[in-house]
Amino acid sequence: xxxxxxxxxxxxxxxxxxxxxxxxxxxxxxxxxxxxxxxxxxxxxxxxxxxxxxxxxxxxxxxxxxxxxxxxxxxxxxxxxxxxxxxxxxxxxxxxxxxxxxxxxxxxxxxxxxxxxxxxxxxxxxxxxxxxxxxxxxxxxxxxxxxxxxxxxxxxxxxxxxxxxxxxxxxxxxxxxxxxxxxxxxxxxxxxxxxxxxxxxxxxxxxxxxxxxxxxxxxxxxxxxxxxxxxxxxxxxxxxxxxxxxxxxxxxxxxxxxxxxx
Amino acid sequence: xxxxxxxxxxxxxxxxxxxxxxxxxxxxxxxxxxxxxxxxxxxxxxxxxxxxxxxxxxxxxxxxxxxxxxxxxxxxxxxxxxxxxxxxxxxxxxxxxxxxxxxxxxxxxxxxxxxxxxxxxxxxxxxxxxxxxxxxxxxxxxxxxxxxxxxxxxxxxxxxxxxxxxxxxxxxxxxxxxxxxxxxxxxxxxxxxxxxxxxxxxxxxxxxxxxxxxxxxxxxxxxxxxxxxxxxxxxxxxxxxxxxxxxxxxxxxxxxxxxxxxxxxxxxxxxxxxxxxxxxxxxxxxxxxxxxxxxxxxxxxxxxxxxxxxxxxxxxxxxxxxxxxxxxxxxxxxxxxxxxxx
Numbered sequence: 001x002x003x004x005x006x007x008x009x010x011x012x013x014x015x016x017x018x019x020x021x022x023x024x025x026x027x028x029x030x031x032x033x034x035x036x037x038x039x040x041x042x043x044x045x046x047x048x049x050x051x052x053x054x055x056x057x058x059x060x061x062x063x064x065x066x067x068x069x070x071x072x073x074x075x076x077x078x079x080x081x082x083x084x085x086x087x088x089x090x091x092x093x094x095x096x097x098x099x100x101x102x103x104x105x106x107x108x109x110x111x112x113x114x115x116x117x118x119x120x121x122x123x124x125x126x127x128x129x130x131x132x133x134x135x136x137x138x139x140x141x142x143x144x145x146x147x148x149x150x151x152x153x154x155x156x157x158x159x160x161x162x163x164x165x166x167x168x169x170x171x172x173x174x175x176x177x178x179x180x181x182x183x184x185x186x187x188x189x190x191x192x193x194x195x196x197x198x199x200x201x202x203x204x205x206x207x208x209x210x211x212x213x214x215x216x217x218x219x220x221x222x223x224x225x226x227x228x229x230x231x232x233x234x235x236x237x238x239x240x241x242x243x244x245x246x247x248x249x250x251x252x253x254x255x256x257x258x259x260x261x262x
Numbered sequence: 263x264x265x266x267x268x269x270x271x272x273x274x275x276x277x278x279x280x281x282x283x284x285x286x287x288x289x290x291x292x293x294x295x296x297x298x299x300x301x302x303x304x305x306x307x308x309x310x311x312x313x314x315x316x317x318x319x320x321x322x323x324x325x326x327x328x329x330x331x332x333x334x335x336x337x338x339x340x341x342x343x344x345x346x347x348x349x350x351x352x353x354x355x356x357x358x359x360x361x362x363x364x365x366x367x368x369x370x371x372x373x374x375x376x377x378x379x380x381x382x383x384x385x386x387x388x389x390x391x392x393x394x395x396x397x398x399x400x401x402x403x404x405x406x407x408x409x410x411x412x413x414x415x416x417x418x419x420x421x422x423x424x425x426x427x428x429x430x431x432x433x434x435x436x437x438x439x440x441x442x443x444x445x446x447x448x449x450x451x452x453x454x455x456x457x458x459x460x461x462x463x464x465x466x467x468x469x470x471x472x473x474x475x476x477x478x479x480x481x482x483x484x485x486x487x488x489x490x491x492x493x494x495x496x497x498x499x500x501x502x503x504x505x506x507x508x509x510x511x512x513x514x515x516x517x518x519x520x521x522x523x524x525x526x527x528x529x530x531x532x533x534x535x536x537x538x539x540x541x542x543x544x545x546x547x548x549x550x551x552x553x554x555x556x557x558x559x560x561x562x563x564x565x566x567x568x569x570x571x572x573x574x575x576x577x578x579x580x581x582x583x584x585x586x587x588x589x590x591x592x593x594x595x596x597x598x599x600x601x602x603x604x
Contacts, residue, residue: 006390010376010383017378091374093339095391096362255341258279 003097004105011109015075026070026117033066033121037129051193057220060132063122064216065188067147070118072154075110076103077178080162081171089257100159100243100250107155135221142228146215149235154211156242157182163246166253187213207238269443269474270313270336275345277306277331277498305331307498308345313476315442318469320489320506321478328498329478333445336476337367350442363392366441370448373428374435375420381431382416385438392439399438406434409464426457433464437473444468446477450484462487486510515557518580519564521550524573535567 015022040062044055053061080103083089092099126132135143161178165171183189185208192200192213203209214231280300284290306328313319323329334340336347338354338361347354354361367374375384389399407413410430415423423431429449436444446465450458458481465488469475477484485492485506492509494502502509521527527550533541539554554564561579568574 002393003391006387010379010387013383014376014378088372090334090339090369091367091372093358094337094362094365094367096359097391098359257340 004101007102007105008109011106012112015110015113029069030121036062056132060219061216064219065212067118068150068212069188070114071111071150072107072158076107077158077162077175081165084165085169104155111151135219139228143218146218146232150211152239156246160246160249163249163253166256182208186211210235210238268312269315269350271348272309272311273346275306275309275335276343277335278343279303279305304498309500315474316472317491318475318489320485320492323495327496330447333447337445364442366436366444368432368436368446368449370451373432375431377421380417381420388438394439402438410434426453443474448479450481515555517556517561518553520578521568521574522576523548523550524575
C-alpha cells in the first residue's frame, strides 16, 4: 500500500500545482450545469413533469450528473496519453509499482480535489436554486457508496481509452469520442428514461450507465426493478470485470510500445 | 577483482519495430487507410551480452545503432521480439516490479523528477515507492547530497533546474534505492565540461563501490574515465567487445596521416604503393587520409611514399585513441571501420 498511498498523495499535490487548468475545466462543467438548469426549468418549472421527472427531481438528477462528470475527468487521461506519446512512460515502467494500480492511485489523489470542488459547486447551486428532496438515510448511504464506486468505474473507462494511445499515438479524438459516447450512454446528457426503449436497453447493458444513471436513480429512489443494494453490486461487478479487461488490454498494448531516442 | 556472477544475461536478443509506410500528401494518407503497409525495422538484431557483477561497461555506437533500444530491453521497458534477457535472475519485461528494485535508470534526455513539484517531493515519493526504511533513506540521501551537491536543490521546483542540476538530481533519484545495476543512457549529454567532470567522478566512485554500471554514450571521456569494458554496437549487432585499455593499446599502434594535396587525390595509385595501409579520401577532393600500422612502417616512410607520387601542400600526423574508433564507426561507409579493434 505504501507506494500507492504516496502516489495518490503526490498526484493530489501535483493537481494543486495545476489548479488553473483544473478550475478552467471545472468552469466548463459549471457552465454546462447552468445551461441544463435553465433548459429544464423552462420545461418543468411550472409544475409539469416529463417521463416521471418533476422539477425538484430533475434538479437532483442534474446535480448528481454534474458530480459524476467532475470525478476522474481532466487529469488521468491526458496525463497518461501525453506520457505514452512522448515516451515518458518509459520512466513509469522502471518503477517498482504496477502500472494500472499506480495510475489508479493517482486518479484517487485527483478525485479528492475533484470531489471537494464538485461538492462546493453543488452547495452553491443548492443555495441559489432551492433545495432538492433528500433521500432517507438508508438510501442516502447507498447513494454515497454508489458515488464512491463511480471513481474506480470511471477510472477504468478513462484508463482503457488512454491505452488506445499505444496504437493511435493521438489522443484528442479518442477523448472526445469517449466523452460523447459516455455522455449519452451514462445518462449524463439526458436521463435514460427519455431514451427510446431499444436504446435504453442497450445503455442498460453497458457499464456507462453505472457512472451516472445508477447513483442518480438511487438518489431519487427510482431504480426500476432493482433494489438499491443490487444496483451498487452491479456497479462493483463492472469494476471487477473492467479491471480484469484493462489488465488484458495493458498486456497487449505494452508490447506495442516504441520509445525512440534517449 | 569483482566477483564474477552474471548480473545481466541476454541471448539472441531481437527487437523489431513496424513503421507505417505512407506515401506523402493527402492521397498517401487516404491510401494508407485502405492498404496499410509497414516496413519492419530491426533495431536490435541478435545481441548476446553478459555483464558480471561489478563491471563497468560502455555501450557505444552511432545514432540508430540500437543502443537505447538494448537498454530499454534490458530494463523491461520494451518487450523483445525474440531472444531472452535475465537481469539478476528476473525477466525484466515479465516481472517489471521485481526488476525495478534491482535496477536504476537514468535517461539523459528524460527526467524522472516530478516537473512541477520540489525535487524533495520526488525523492520522498521514490522512498515510498521503493519502500526504503527511514534510516537507509537518510543515509542514502546524505551521501548523495554530499557527492552530487544537490542539498541546495531540494526545495527547488524541478522545472526550474538547469540541465546540469537536473542531471545530478536525476542521478540521485536513480540511485536512492541502491540498485545493483545502473543503466545510464547518455548521462552527460548537453552538459558543460565542469559538470561532466563531476558526473564522471561520481560514476567512477559508484563503480569503485561495486555498483554495476552500463552506460551508453557518444562521449569518449565517459568511456575512458568511467568504464573498463567497451561494447561497440552497430546496426543492431555487437561489433566489438573487450576491455577499454586493450582497445586503446591496439589503436595506439596505429597512426593516421592527413595530407592536403595540390591536385585531386589519385586514390588507386596511392593504394598500389601502400598496400598494407588504409587509404581514403578526406573531406575535400584534395584531401587524403592514410591510416597505417606504425609497427610495419614509420610515419616518415608513409609521407615519403605519398610525396613521391603527388605534390603535397600540408600534412598532419595523428595518433589514435578511442575517439578515432568512435569517429570511424560513425562513418558507416568505411568498410574497415573496426580493423584497429582486432
